[in-house]
Amino acid sequence: MIVHLNLPALRETHWYEYLIRFVLGGAMTVITGLIAARFGPIIGGLFLAFPAIFPASVTLIDKHVRQRKENAGLPGVRRGREAAALDAIGATLGSFGLAAFAVVIWLMIELSPAVALVLATAAWLAISMCAWALRRWL
Amino acid sequence: MILGAFALAAYSWSACLLLKKFMLASWLAATAALVVWFAVAFGSWALWFSIP
Numbered sequence: 674m675i676v677h678l679n680l681p682a683l684r685e686t687h688w689y690e691y692l693i694r695f696v697l698g699g700a701m702t703v704i705t706g707l708i709a710a711r712f713g714p715i716i717g718g719l720f721l722a723f724p725a726i727f728p729a730s731v732t733l734i735d736k737h738v739r740q741r742k743e744n745a746g747l748p749g750v751r752r753g754r755e756a757a758a759l760d761a762i763g764a765t766l767g768s769f770g771l772a773a774f775a776v777v778i779w780l781m782i783e784l785s786p787a788v789a790l791v792l793a794t795a796a797w798l799a800i801s802m803c804a805w806a807l808r809r810w811l
Numbered sequence: 812m813i814l815g816a817f818a819l820a821a822y823s824w825s826a827c828l829l830l831k832k833f834m835l836a837s838w839l840a841a842t843a844a845l846v847v848w849f850a851v852a853f854g855s856w857a858l859w860f861s862i863p
Contacts, residue, residue, distance in 0.1 A: 715860075719852045722815030724822050728841035731826065735837035754830045757837040761827035768820035775812035 685737055693729050701725035722771060727764055731757045766808060770801030814859065818852035 701723055709717020738756040742749025774797040781789035825847040829840035 715856070718812040719815040719818070719856060721812045722819045722852075724819055724841070724845070724848060727823065727826070728838065731830075731841050732837045751834070754834055754837060757840075758827045758830035761823045761830060764823035765820050765827065768816050768823060771819065772813050772816035775816055779813065 686733070690729075690733050694726050697725045697729055718775075722768070722775075724764075727761075731760050734760050762808070763805075766804040767801050769804045770797040770799075773797055773800040814855045815852055817855065818848045821851040822848035 701720070705717055705720040705723070708720050735753040735757040737753075739749035739753030742752050774793040777793035777796045778789050781792060822844050826840045826844040829835045829843060830837060833840075835843070
């Protein structure tokens with residue numbers, strides 16, 4: 674499979690579906706800040722990786738794929754859930770990149786926050802892509 | 812965040828299993844798998860900080 678940008682797919686998503694994701698993501702950011710203020714940065718840090726947007730994304734992918742199939746007169750339940758499962762695999766691979774991001778920030782933040790952020794982002798990209806390539810190879 | 816990221820990996824893998832093997836509805840799989848996130852996140856946190 675070749676990774677490519679599918680711009681027409683953006684039109685399939687309604688404005689309120691983006692809104693749901695932004696609201697959930699924003700709400701979780703605020704809640705994480707409150708948790709960190711109350712219980713300290715370590716517990717707060719755990720919640721930086723809380724799956725806030727994942728449930729909305731996976732539900733919307735399932736719905737879109739199912740509707741596409743049903744519009745073509747085919748049963749779409751199975752295909753919708755398989756598409757959602759693929760999204761979940763992608764999230765699993767991205768989580769390893771997130772762990773690498775956190776490790777780099779942890780090791781380098783005291784040297785220079787800006788450099789740490791750039792290197793951590795590079796580490797996220799590298800580990801996520803390596804995990805994707807490894808899964809494809811296996 | 813490191814421990815949370817591994818919890819997120821366990822969560823999304825569990826959600827994938829629930830969707831693919833058990834054919835659960837996506838909202839149900841995403842919600843049920845939250846148990847895994849909390850278990851791995853707080854389990855690993857407790858384990859990490861119990862080590863002297």
